[in-house]
Amino acid sequence: MSQEKDPHVRIQELKKDKVKFVLENVDLALANSIRRVMMADIPTIAIDMVEIESNTTVLPDEFIAHRLGQIPLVSTNCDEAIRYTRDCTCMDGCKYCTVILNLNVACNEEGKTMMITSNHLEVALWGEEVDQSMITAGDELSKRPDNFGQPVGKDEIGVEPILITKIRKGMELKVRCVAKKGIAKEHAKWSPCSAVGFEYDPHNRLRHTTYWFESDERAEWPLSDNAQLEEPVKEDEPFDYNAKPTRFYMDVETDGSLGPQEVVLKGLQELQTKLANLVLGLKQEPEAEMATGADQSLPQTNGHPTAGWGAPAAGAGGWGQTSPNGTGAGAGWGSPVAAGAWGGSPGTSNWSAPPAAPTGWGTSPAPAGSGWSPRPPGSAGWGGSSPQQAGWNV
Amino acid sequence: MNAPNRYELYVLEEGERPVEIIEDTKIPNAATIKVVKQDHTLGNLLRAQLLAMPQVLFAGYKVPHPLQPHFLIKVQTDGTITPTALLEQACTKIIGTIASLEATFKKEFQMSNIGAAVAEDAYGTGATTSGFPGDRDYLDF
Numbered sequence A: 001m002s003q004e005k006d007p008h009v010r011i012q013e014l015k016k017d018k019v020k021f022v023l024e025n026v027d028l029a030l031a032n033s034i035r036r037v038m039m040a041d042i043p044t045i046a047i048d049m050v051e052i053e054s055n056t057t058v059l060p061d062e063f064i065a066h067r068l069g070q071i072p073l074v075s076t077n078c079d080e081a082i083r084y085t086r087d088c089t090c091m092d093g094c095k096y097c098t099v100i101l102n103l104n105v106a107c108n109e110e111g112k113t114m115m116i117t118s119n120h121l122e123v124a125l126w127g128e129e130v131d132q133s134m135i136t137a138g139d140e141l142s143k144r145p146d147n148f149g150q151p152v153g154k155d156e157i158g159v160e161p162i163l164i165t166k167i168r169k170g171m172e173l174k175v176r177c178v179a180k181k182g183i184a185k186e187h188a189k190w191s192p193c194s195a196v197g198f199e200y201d202p203h204n205r206l207r208h209t210t211y212w213f214e215s216d217e218r219a220e221w222p223l224s225d226n227a228q229l230e231e232p233v234k235e236d237e238p239f240d241y242n243a244k245p246t247r248f249y250m251d252v253e254t255d256g257s258l259g260p261q262e263v264v265l266k267g268l269q270e271l272q273t274k275l276a277n278l279v280l281g282l283k284q285e286p287e288a289e290m291a292t293g294a295d296q297s298l299p300q301t302n303g304h305p306t307a308g309w310g311a312p313a314a315g316a317g318g319w320g321q322t323s324p325n326g327t328g329a330g331a332g333w334g335s336p337v338a339a340g341a342w343g344g345s346p347g348t349s350n351w352s353a354p355p356a357a358p359t360g361w362g363t364s365p366a367p368a369g370s371g372w373s374p375r376p377p378g379s380a381g382w383g384g385s386s387p388q389q390a391g392w393n394v
Numbered sequence B: 001m002n003a004p005n006r007y008e009l010y011v012l013e014e015g016e017r018p019v020e021i022i023e024d025t026k027i028p029n030a031a032t033i034k035v036v037k038q039d040h041t042l043g044n045l046l047r048a049q050l051l052a053m054p055q056v057l058f059a060g061y062k063v064p065h066p067l068q069p070h071f072l073i074k075v076q077t078d079g080t081i082t083p084t085a086l087l088e089q090a091c092t093k094i095i096g097t098i099a100s101l102e103a104t105f106k107k108e109f110q111m112s113n114i115g116a117a118v119a120e121d122a123y124g125t126g127a128t129t130s131g132f133p134g135d136r137d138y139l140d141f
């Protein structure tokens, strides 16, 4: 990676729901990982279950549930302000892990079409009706802004609400929505980003792409705005096949559930968390092998160390540039284990059983694994291509 | 109906180890490291960092199957350091890079927010500030 120079950032435009910036002196892989993490790994809240009390509208229940699921809800400070339901000790949702939104609209006016919109969704206060004995209290509620869980832009002037359905006289819609915390890897409705622009090398100096054209390449492929910020390729310029991209133009646009600043900063933190958990795992590996069956000694490295970086996470020993401390060396290194495992696909029959069928309509009916975001460049098969790979089949 | 929970794609199961080191028996100083519940985001990033390190003879990664939530990263070093230790170094190095990037981002955002506040009424932080009383920000909690 281009570590000769420190990474540099220049923000070109910062608005309520988008930020445009130029990232310099970073590696393509890092820039791409930042893009991926912002799109798919930042938690927000979204409606995940809809209990339909009455629906006499023209749209079927599933349709309504699906539409409700995709309404962006204010998710500021989602990291600390709400728990994942799977981590909560409650039985069936509580104020620490769910937000309830009610919608109750009926049309009684003759000859008029009424719009049911996101403005009709009201965040409900949690009463004491839930069995409190099971629930571990936390300080999540104090970390929420007043409008946490509300549809984005609710009752704000100048913001068009989101249309759910239209009704005429005699029709009504009465539903109770359960919003939960999640990430976009589970369903895209949890993505804080509506779009992430990513461009580098606008003049195609590095020839990472080839343009298809009818008759005139230049005319058929107009340059992007970013091209003005870089020198065009001269007619007689020799091709530098060693050159690497160093400037990245990114344009992060959010759906309003999180601000662009929070998305970028949380994205960077998330990436660090991923790496930190990997280091923790690598450090544990040799010890874990020696202590047979000492699985329980593994600290859970899955969650987010809420204290952010710099603080030593769960028994990891301080961070910093201290690392090659010989973990992995010694004990059994080079000893023959699991030869031939390469290429074979390890068995994966350990999918766990699903929980009891949920009541109400889920709002995410899409099939799993539907080819998430674009692959990083050159990721078919082995993602590596080193100049030193000396005869390796890559 | 019997679909597995979606979060099993990115959450470690109870007691599941995040990494598994498979040493290579035929190649010296080589190992394949299986990183569980992670994808291209980490795989490609580590691969790129490893290739930039002088001790590395080979580094590559793959996601063997899109429905299996793990990737494999294969590293061969020149023998001055073990692959595992080198991977750990790579991680720390990237963390350092991101930390410095984060600091520059924070500075840049601060400057942009000041500029934007004058121009268009506290725009910039978006929903971030609207709900909080006074000048408090979620970062103050």
Ligand SMILES: [Zn+2]
Binding pocket: A085, A088, A089, A090, A091, A093, A094, A095, A096, A097, A098
């Ligand atoms: Zn709960």
